[in-house]
Amino acid sequence: MRARMVEAARARITAGDLDLPMNAIAKDAGVGVGTMYRHFASRQALLETVAADHYAALIDEARAAAENPDAAAGLSDLLRAVLRCQLTDAALAEVMALPRHECPETLELGSRLTAESRRVLERAREAGAIRPDVTGDDIRRLTCGVRYAVASGEGDPTAAADRYLDVVLRGLRP
Known part of the structure; x- marks a missing residue:
């Protein structure tokens, strides 16, 4: 049921x-x-449940990015994976844009994604590939913003996503 x-x-x-x-x-x-x-209990709880599978898959993507020997490439891989998931799953995009989650499962998924993303960011900082003041929440917000920009325009969404992410990645450099 x-x-x-x-x-x-x-x-x-x-x-x-x-x-x-x-x-x-x-x-x-x-x-x-x-x-x-x-x-x-609420629309948000339903939305979080619908997004759970893709959220879990994103954790695997973040883990792979954290293990990439090239820290800068790992960061790029993570941002591209987050954006790709947001563009293919509107429920996930909306859940990721929320400041707080309701469901215990989503809270756990968010905690795991944060931990893996933190590994990616720390490695990128150590390699000099990212500014020292950039946080995981900054990355979340930036990818949500890029998703919105891609969705609000016309033309090839894949090309737009790549172009916008390239701009963001350049801006994240020290």
């Missing part, structure tokens, strides 16, 4: 509906709205 609700929410997000009206999702999933709220 929970899986049906998540799939109904995912289908709405894929169709471009990020409002996630609980009544409509309950109807789409064939459950009552009370059942929706027993499983998901």
Whole structure:
């Protein structure tokens, strides 16, 4: 039953509906709205649940970036992975833009992503590839901003994403 609700929410997000009206999702999933709220206390909790799989995959990307022998390339890999995930999963993009998370699972995923990202940033600082004042939260905000810039324009989103990330990476250098 929970899986049906998540799939109904995912289908709405894929169709471009990020409002996630609980009544409509309950109807789409064939459950009552009370059942929706027993499983998901809020729209944000539902959104975080929908994004969880891609969030977990992003942690693997961050771990690989942290283990890249070239610290600057690892940083670039991490930013490109974060942006790629945000561009392919609107739920993840919205969750990453939130200042706080509700679900314990998302809090754990966020903590793990922060730890792996911190490793990437520390290695990049030690290699002189990044300014010393740049934080993990700066990186989160910058990638959210780049995602917004790519989504708000026309043309090839991949080319725009690469171009904007190149600008950001140059700006992160000391």
